[in-house]
Amino acid sequence: MSSQDGTKQGGSKYQxxxxxxxxxxxxxxxxxFAEIExxxxxxxxxxxxxxxGWWSNRSQGALQATAWMSAGYLVEAIELDNEQVTFSKPPQVYRVQCLDDTLQWNSELIRALRLHMGLTQADMARELGVRQQTVSEWEKGVYAPTRASSKHLTLVAEKASFRYEVY
Structure with missing residues (x-):
């Protein structure tokens, strides 16, 4: 039985x-998409x-994202043309290299932190005080964060309870 807002009694329609x-x-x-339907x-x-954006891993305001994130998955890839989505489980703890007391944030770790926080690239850019294009370039591996940006990323990660170990 569904209510007027489309949710099934006892939970979200994405249950x-x-x-x-x-x-x-x-x-x-x-x-x-057909399998999900x-x-x-x-x-x-x-x-x-x-x-x-409908498939983004955001922690607020999206019942569908709440469903897969509550199950411990994130959307890894979305193919609108082929109508398919790939969900993946992130590692419980990420491994980060440290150089001269500064964590070395690579593209995979930056993306993992952003997804852990449930943010879009634009949201992450606002959080860090950089341009959205900068976050995109970091995630693509075009550029690495500066030492100052790496220290800021580390503070944001600690505040967000992002689990990592230094090796």
Missing amino acids: PLLDVLRQSDQLQITLT ALLGEGLPPSARSKR
Whole structure:
């Protein structure tokens, strides 16, 4: 039985997706939109097929993201043309190299921190006081953060309870 806002009694309409992901022991799962709709028993909204942002890993205001994030998964890749999404489980603890008392933030770690915080690149840029393009370039490995930016990333990571170990 559904309410007027589209939620099923007892939880979100995305509860079946949450249940399937929670029961999985796979580190990575790729599902088609059709498979997700079959789980939900109804169609995805049109924005799921046309807007990458619908699939973003944000911790507020998105019932769908709450479902996969509550199951311990993040959206790793979205292919709108092929109508499929890949969910993956991030490591529990990330390994970070340290050089001269400064953690060396690489593209994978920066992206992992951003996803851990449930932020878009633009949100992360605001948090760090840099441009969105800078965050994008860091995540692509085009540039590495400066020493000052690395120290700021470390402070943000600690505040967000991002788990890492230095090697």
